Amino acid sequence: MKHLVILGAGTSGTMMVNHLIGKLPKKEWKITIVDQYKTHYYQPGFLFLPFDIYTTQQVKKDGRKFIPKEANYIQKKIELILPKENLVKLEGGEELPYDILIVATxxxxxxxxxxxxxxxxxxxxxxxxxxYQGAKALRNKLREWEGGKLVVHITEMPIKCPIAPLEFVFLADSYFKNKGMRDSVDITFVTPLSGAFTKPKATKALHYLLEEKxxxxxxxxNIERVDYENKKIVDYADTEVEYDLLxxxxTNMGDALLERSEMGDELNHIPTNKATLQTLDHENIFAIGDATNxxxxxxxxVAHFEAEILTxxxxxxxxxxxxxxxxxxxxxCFIETGNGKALLIDFNYTHEPVEGTFPFPGVGPLQLLKESRANHMGKMAFKWVYWNMLLKGTHIPFVSANMSTKGKHFEKMES
Structure with a gap:
């Protein structure tokens, strides 16, 4: 019997176990998935929790219900990966041998x-x-906050969902307008980037929205420190930004497991072939999702598209x-812009976010890089898609793993 072990039962790990469970010969392969946490969180929902758009119950479920019964599901902390020995060590001394390892931590x-x-x-x-803890605590704070200087700040890249901080400021604008206190709130968006987003075309569209709002x-x-006594953030050039609410x-870092195992880069992300998802140092170890570099x-x-190709x-x-x-x-990615509207962006390694229609060329119904109510509804519908299709490894109709250029007006990015 051969062993395929998946480390992490978040979005990526859960998708992979569901993709693979019916594709590997059962008499030859045993699939094990390991995660120390019982709760599975819908992380895109953390953006909406502070504004009382989602409840706590809408962003978390028992993770076990999404793991197929045929898989061996272990709920323990992962202590160490020993690549030379093809072995994973768990808390309590338990050891898991593997023939193939998928890192989804x-x-x-x-x-x-x-x-x-x-x-x-x-x-x-x-x-x-x-x-979850931060979003819930912030929700409680916003319910009672009477206004002042709200600063939304990014420490450094890369981060999970790089568009989420901008979505937060747009939703904050709507939230305070609806509470009748927008004039009492000064909103500032602070980024280490030279523009609102990582891609120039999207940056132009998003900067316009910042000005409009x-x-x-x-x-x-580039932040150096938080001066919590005087309520300001300070960068290495001694620029200061004052806040009442920060x-x-x-910094987003890969799991400390990768540091302990001496497998990660300076941010504990595992070096991975960007086209095959095989790790660079070990041919029988693959990586997916936020764990990669x-x-x-x-x-x-992105993890959804990776999962189909990695399988x-x-x-x-x-x-x-x-x-x-x-x-x-x-x-x-859908980008919430507030007031019941959203943008939609579609891009890859070589192409910027583009204008056009999605998913059907010339038909849509969704418009790229343009605010619309339909895009907002698409964002809201994604929660159902996540719990009922994406985690279960079900292919989402009409959405290919590779970016389609049909129906889009694109320009190749400069290398």
């Missing part, structure tokens, strides 16, 4: 990387919304066939 916030960020102000007037934008801000996206967005849609490459590997270099960095 995601990323975590690391507020301790910045001086003062997780000090006395943490969850009092400094919050994150990239964790009277949201101040501060770019090229909503920050701390791929030059694409760390987002659920095929696992089957090729088992048969001793060459791996297909097919993953093109495809990302497809």
């Amino acid at each position: 995601g990323t975590n916030i690391a507020p301790d990387e910045i001086e003062g960020m997780d000090g006395p102000g943490w969850y009092k007037d400094i919050f994150d919304f990239y964790t 009277n949201i101040t934008e501060i770019t090229d801000f 909503v920050t996206v701390p 791929l030059p694409t967005s760390k987002a659920g849609s 095929e490459n696992i089957l090729h590997y088992i048969k001793g066939e060459p791996l297909k270099e097919e993953f093109d960095g495809h990302a497809n």
Whole structure:
């Protein structure tokens, strides 16, 4: 009996176990998935939780219900990966041998990387919304907050869902308007980038929205420390931004497991072939989702596209066939812009977000890089798709793993 082990039962790991369980010969392969946590979170919902758009019950479920019964599901902390021995060590001394390993351990916030960020102000007037605990605490704060200087800040890239901080400021604008207190709130968006987003065309569209909504934008801000006593953030050039309420996206780092196992880069992301999803240092270890160092967005849609391609490459590997270099960095993201509207962007390694229609050329019904009510409804519908299709490894109709250029007006990015 051969062993395929998946580390992590978040979005990527759960999709992979569902993709593979019916494709590997049951008499030859045993599939094991390991995760220390019982709860599975719908992480895109953390954006909506602070604004009371979603409830806590809508963003979390028992993870076991999404793991097929045929798989061996272990709920323990993963202590160490020993690649030379093809072995994973779990808490309590248990050892798991593997013939193929899939690393799907995601990323975590690391507020301790910045001086003062997780000090006395943490969850009092400094919050994150990239964790369930942070989003819930921020929701409680916003319910009672009477206004002042709201600063939404990104520490450094890469981060999960790089568009989410911008969505937060747009939703904050709507939230305070609906509460009749927008005039009492000064909103500032602070980023280490030279523009609102990582791609120039999308940056242009998003900058316009920031201006339209009277949201101040501060770019090229590389934070050095949080001065929580005087309520300001300070960058290495001694630029200071004052806040009454700081909503920050701390440094995102891969799981400490990869550091302990000496398999990660400086941010604990595992070096991975960007086209095959095979790790660079070990041919029988593959990686997916936020755990990788791929030059694409760390987002659920990307993991979904990766999962379809990785499944095929696992089957090729088992048969001793060459791996297909097919993953093109495809990302497809709805961007909430507030007031019941959203943008939709579609891009990959070589093409910027483009204008056009999606998913059907010339028909849509969704418009790319344009605000619409339909795009907002698409964003809201994704929660159902996530729980009922994506996690279960069900192909989403009319949406291909690779980016289609049909119906789009695109220009090749400069290399």
